[in-house]
Amino acid sequence: MVMSNEIEDVVCFTVPYLTPPSGNHYKKPTMYTGKDGYAHRGFKVTPEAKAFKDAVAIFARGRTVAPATKKERDQVRYRVGVHVVLGAKARMDCDNSAKVAIDALQAAGVLHSDAKVIECALTIDRDDRANPRTEFFVSRMEDK
Numbered sequence: 001m002v003m004s005n006e007i008e009d010v011v012c013f014t015v016p017y018l019t020p021p022s023g024n025h026y027k028k029p030t031m032y033t034g035k036d037g038y039a040h041r042g043f044k045v046t047p048e049a050k051a052f053k054d055a056v057a058i059f060a061r062g063r064t065v066a067p068a069t070k071k072e073r074d075q076v077r078y079r080v081g082v083h084v085v086l087g088a089k090a091r092m093d094c095d096n097s098a099k100v101a102i103d104a105l106q107a108a109g110v111l112h113s114d115a116k117v118i119e120c121a122l123t124i125d126r127d128d129r130a131n132p133r134t135e136f137f138v139s140r141m142e143d144k
Helices: 047-060 070-075 094-108
Strands: 010-016 027-033 037-046 076-085 117-127 131-144
Touching: 010 047, 027 047, 037 047, 047 070, 070 076, 076 094, 094 117
Parallel strands: 076 117
Antiparallel strands: 010 131, 027 037, 076 131
């Protein structure tokens, strides 16, 4: 596969076999010792969520819709479509999985900030359970 450093208007790709974990399985509470030496409460990304983010980065292959300059990044907004095809016996709520999917796109560099996503559509397909996957469609929307 060829890695691309070109900025594209639309990026579409599929992550086979994986669907985004639920928001309930995205981060788990943890205790850690801070630089100040005291115990603190925080959250740690689950192995399931990390694996999904890594898979998104691999299948995005370095493609991005994020502009190169800060001035352009301030102007841009994103439209994201996520189509999830569930595997056998899998369950999912739309509202719990969009956060993980968009965070994975940001971590992969497909978009520069999840705060700039102004349209998001997540659809769930339960008809092709023999072929689970997550399909991503990301595009830029320039301010006029």
